[in-house]
Amino acid sequence: MSTIVQRAASGVAVLALGFAAIAGTELPAEADPARPATPISALPQSGATTLPQSGAMALPQSGATSASSDALRVDAATVSAVKKKKKASKGAKALAYAKRQLGDRYRYGGTGPSSWDCSGLTRGAWKHAGKKIPRTSQGQARAGKKVSKSKLRKGDLVFFYSGKSHVGIYAGKGKVIHASRPGKPVAYIKMKYMPYAVARRPA
Numbered sequence: 497m498s499t500i501v502q503r504a505a506s507g508v509a510v511l512a513l514g515f516a517a518i519a520g521t522e523l524p525a526e527a528d529p530a531r532p533a534t535p536i537s538a539l540p541q542s543g544a545t546t547l548p549q550s551g552a553m554a555l556p557q558s559g560a561t562s563a564s565s566d567a568l569r570v571d572a573a574t575v576s577a578v579k580k581k582k583k584a585s586k587g588a589k590a591l592a593y594a595k596r597q598l599g600d601r602y603r604y605g606g607t608g609p610s611s612w613d614c615s616g617l618t619r620g621a622w623k624h625a626g627k628k629i630p631r632t633s634q635g636q637a638r639a640g641k642k643v644s645k646s647k648l649r650k651g652d653l654v655f656f657y658s659g660k661s662h663v664g665i666y667a668g669k670g671k672v673i674h675a676s677r678p679g680k681p682v683a684y685i686k687m688k689y690m691p692y693a694v695a696r697r698p699a
Contacts, residue, residue, distance in 0.1 A: 503537055505690050506541060507593060511657075514698070526597070531560075532607065536662075538690050551614060562684065577618050578602050580677075584649065584650075586622075586625045586626060586627060586651065586675075586699045587650050587652065587699075588626070588649020588651060589624060589626070589649055589671070589695070590618075590621040590622045590624065590625040590627075590651040590665060590667060590698075591621070591622065591624035591650045591651045591666075591667060591673070592672060593621040593624040593625070593665075594618075594621040594665045594673045594682075595667075595673065597612065597617060597620075597673075597682045597685075598673065598682050598683060599681050599683075600612055600675070600681060600682045601681055601682075602675045602676060602677055602678055602679070602681065603678075603679055604678070605618060606675070607619070609677060610622045612675040612682060613675055614633060614662050614663050614664065614676070615632050615633040615635075615636060615663055616630060616631075616675070617665070617673075617674070617675045617682060618633075618636060618653055618663050618664070619631060619636070620696050621651075621665055622651075622653075622699075625651070625699070626632055626699075627698050627699045629698050631661060633660055633661060633663040634643075634659070634660050634661075635661055636653055636655075636696065636698075637655050637660040637663070637694060637696060638696075639692075639696060639698055640653075640696045640697050640698035640699065641696065641697045641698050642651070642695070642696055642697075643695050644695070645692060645695060647667050650666055650667060650693055650696065651665060651666065651697075652665070652666040652695050652696065652697050653665060653666070653694070653695065653696045653697075653698065654666050654672050654687060654695045655692075655693040655695065655696070656690040656691055656693055657691055657693060658691070659689070660693050662674070662676075662690065663668065664685070664687075667684060668696070669699065670686055670687050670688065671684050671685065671686055671687065672684070672687055
């Protein structure tokens with residue numbers, strides 16, 4: 497009798513395994529036929545990895561703010577350097593133009609192209625550099641930015657005498673290029689030979 501019961505139980509187990517395979521379920525090695533099997537879809541997948549929410553990382557805001565501040569400082573420094581270079585290049589252009597006029601004759605009221613007075617020469621030089629300035633030396637002495645004698649840059653305008661009645665263009669090493677008086681061509685002269693008044697930077 498017990499043999500018959502064991503065979504019946506084995507048969508039921510085999511039938512349960514068969515139904516489980518058809519239904520997509522999986523039974524443990526020693527499954528209880530009377531206990532429902534766990535669906536395969538509910539079991540954890542071997543290739544899947546779930547990161548805990550607590551493990552999520554965020555970039556620190558302080559670091560991002562610091563990087564942004566550094567970038568702004570770099571940009572500001574770059575803009576400042578570009579502006580200085582642009583101004584220096586204008587002065588260099590003005591000086592280069594004045595150098596090409598060396599040897600031209602002086603003529604009162606002369607504005608070029610082959611004869612000049614002092615302010616006519618400086619105005620022509622800065623016009624070539626892309627900056628329009630007044631016609632007379634007194635007018636030019638009010639244009640642009642005032643600069644100290646110790647910070648002169650090539651191309652700056654240097655004025656002489658108390659009434660700022662004479663102007664030359666700074667050429668470096670304490671010299672200016674100027675158109676001085678009738679009978680004297682456009683030439684270099686050391687600043688120390690004339691009473692210094694003020695200096696201006698048109699751009």
